[in-house]
Amino acid sequence: MSSRSSIWQWTALAGVSLPLALALKWAAFPAAMLLGPMLAAVAFGLRGAGVRVPGWGFQAAQAVVGCQVGTAVTASILATALEAWWAMLLVVGATVAFGALVAAALERWRLLPSNTAAWGFSPGGAAAMTALASEYGADVRLVAFTQYLRLFVVVLTASGVSRLLLGAAPSSFQPAPLLDFGFAAPDGALLAALGVIGGGCWLGRRLRVPAGAMLLPMTAAAALHVTGAAHLSLPPWLLAVAYAGLGWSIGLRFTPDSVRHALRAIPALLGATAALIGLCALSSWFLNAALGVDPLTAYLATSPGGLDSVAVIAVGSRADVPFVLAVQTLRLFAVVLAGPLVARLVCRAASPKGGGDSCP
Structure with missing residues (x-):
């Protein structure tokens, strides 16, 4: 790609991202400066943007x-x-188990090969899971698409849930000015x-x-x-640039080739992602009941998204940010460490005689 074409695409992407982010911020969506660029980047990626x-x-x-x-x-x-370490460990263990359960269901219904499903639905560490999957014989393109589709849906869902819960918050909450970049x-x-x-x-x-x-x-x-x-x-301008970078990085991964490769599996992947979000929501109910954690904090802490994107949503809402990040960080390390073992167990349970795609 020529430098002129690259500059034009980045300029157009920024020009679409900013008004979309401001519209979401005006509607009081948490992490609007992440969501706007992410949605714009998905549209550009699907139209063949090369940046x-x-x-x-x-x-x-x-x-x-x-x-x-x-x-x-x-x-x-x-x-x-x-x-609350004991509750965090229980929630993290349950989330890893939920991911394995969803992967096993996808293989049982012949919607995805077992090894690919196991890596694709490891909840967290999308980049790490994609890299590890290539070393264990999984379909890397489908794993990457599954991971980032899940991340995209989780971010939208978490932001929507946060917006609904914020709507019930006391009226003393005042959103920041739309263009307060604080230079x-x-x-x-x-x-x-x-x-x-x-x-x-x-x-x-x-x-x-x-x-x-x-x-x-x-x-x-x-x-x-x-x-x-x-x-x-x-300063706010630096945070806005960082949020946009994260949103663009997620959204631009949705290319026409990746979508075509996974076209037949998209309905199943969306259904499985919804199931994983629902199962993780049960964990949030446990945190709320056992520790008295407020519903928004509990939901974000157990949300099966990326650490960075959930952090942005938590900071932009009224959640207990350190608690959310403590659970999310613990889960990230658990998923990275347990990923090969979980993939092996799911694959061997689905293909005890070595059938299906290659087991790790």
């Missing part, structure tokens, strides 16, 4: 969101989360935040930590904030 968010751009966006989330952590909130000269707090973002992003790549570009800045920012060692501040 893609580079890997470093996606990781930088994750690092910004991670730093923002880390600044919301306080010592009292951390203590509350540690007290200002860099100060010490911003420079400290940029240092955390850059250092965490670099270290995550070097250590190959799953979602390290987000988790390491989030951990560092939380530690600095809780101990009072440094004050971090992120």
